[in-house]
Amino acid sequence: MSLRHVAERAGVSIKTVSNVVNGFQHVAPATRERVQAALDELNYRPNLAARQLRSSRTGLIALAVPEIDSPYFAELARHVVRAAEARGWTVLVDQTDGLxxxxxxxxxxIRSHLIDGLIFSPLASGREELLTRRDSTAMVLLGERVFDGPVDHVAIDNVAAARTAVEHLLGLGRRRVAAIGEQRRESAGTARLRARGYAEALRANDIEPNRALVRFTDSYHRADGAVAMADLLDSGITPDAVFCFNDLMALGALRALAERGVRVPDDVAVVGFDDIEDGRFSTPSLTTIRPDKQAIASRAVDLLAGRLDGSDAEGPHEVEAPFELVVRESTVGGR
Known part of the structure; x- marks a missing residue:
């Protein structure tokens, strides 16, 4: 089915049909209605491939994240898809495993012939790798691996967010605050920033950080939190509060505490980070830091759009998205 067939059915020129299909405003309402009726009757569908060839755009962008099955990245991806849909874009999601x-x-x-732009959350790649990349596809970075790099970047203030979490625990009178989630990898930007916020909050309250209360993890999964929490309980220096560097580890910590008969928050208060949906339904429900995932996604898509349509020639931009502390039962009980 072609524009010619639609034009013949509506009794107008091919140019007029094209104007209606492409949303041009200068078409008389009666004519637009007649053309639209013909389009519906003939079940006309535009040739997207031809349109994309003319515009040299595919209408596709990519989102590359370390783990698709991570609740945080899954929720973030949903927001990216919604923000992209508002611009008529389709999102291809890729998993890098942080390799x-x-x-x-x-x-x-490798997929630059398919996509117009890329939103990328790296773990292994840093500033040097970005500076030496061979592709010129527009890119926006997420996460804590690279700041002040050669492309636009959106993140929250992880130091301030971690400090807020620990200050909440200290404000409840807790003094032996443990941390779960430090990492030894040089590329562990998230862990490094959250550890810094943890230490800053303690020192601001005249508490010297105790390395015996800090547990390193290889990854940020539930099992890592459970193992680390069990190790803390076996260490002889029982904490009265725990700051976990993400919600999955906090859920694992809650499980380990429950198995040992430790009451939360009576004996040990627990705070996580990310505000994934699971934490709202855990027992007890999880106090956490909530990054504004919708803002992160929408700002990333907006920045990408600015690069693609040429409306933004400045930068690269460092954009800080908001966060908030969400207080639930794991620190204040059922009140």
């Missing part, structure tokens, strides 16, 4: 070679494939444009 350097897979991240390099993403950055070097």
């Amino acid at each position: 350097a070679d897979r991240e390099r494939l993403v950055m070097d444009g």
Whole structure:
């Protein structure tokens, strides 16, 4: 079915049909209605491939994250998809597993012929890798791996957010505040920033950080939190509060505490980070830091759009999204 067939059915020129299909405003209402009726009767569908060839755009962007099955990235991806849909874009989601070679494939444009732009949350790749990338596809970074890099970047203030979480615990009278989630990898930007906020909050309250209350983890999964929490309970220095660097580890910590008969929050208060949906339904429900995932996604999509349509020639931009502390039962009980 072509524009010619629609034009013949509506009794107008092919140019008029094209104007209606492309949303041009200068078409008389009666004519637009007649053309639209013909389009509906003939079940006309525009040739998107031809349109994309003319505009040299595909209407596709990519979102590359370390773990698709991570609740945080799954929820973030949903917001990216919604923000992209508002611009008529489709999102392709890729998983890198945080591996350097897979991240390099993403950055070097193995799919650049398919996509107009990329939103990328790296773990293994840093500023040097970004500076040497061979592809010129527009890119926006998420996460804590690279700041002040060569492309636009959206993140929250992780130091301030971690400090807020620990200050909440200290404000409840807790003094032996443990931390779960430090990492030894050089690329562990998230862990480094949250550990810094943890230490700053303690020192601001005249408490010297105690390394015996800090647990390192290889990853940020539920099992990591459960193992670390059990190790803390076995250490002989029982904490009265725990700040977990993400909600999944906090859920694992809650499980370990329950198995040992430790009451939350009576004996040990627990705070997480990310505000994933699971934490709202855990027993007890989880106090957490809530990054504004919708704002992160919408700002990333807006920045990408500015690069693609040429309306933003400045930058690169460092954009800080908001966060808030959400207080639930794991720190204040059922009141």
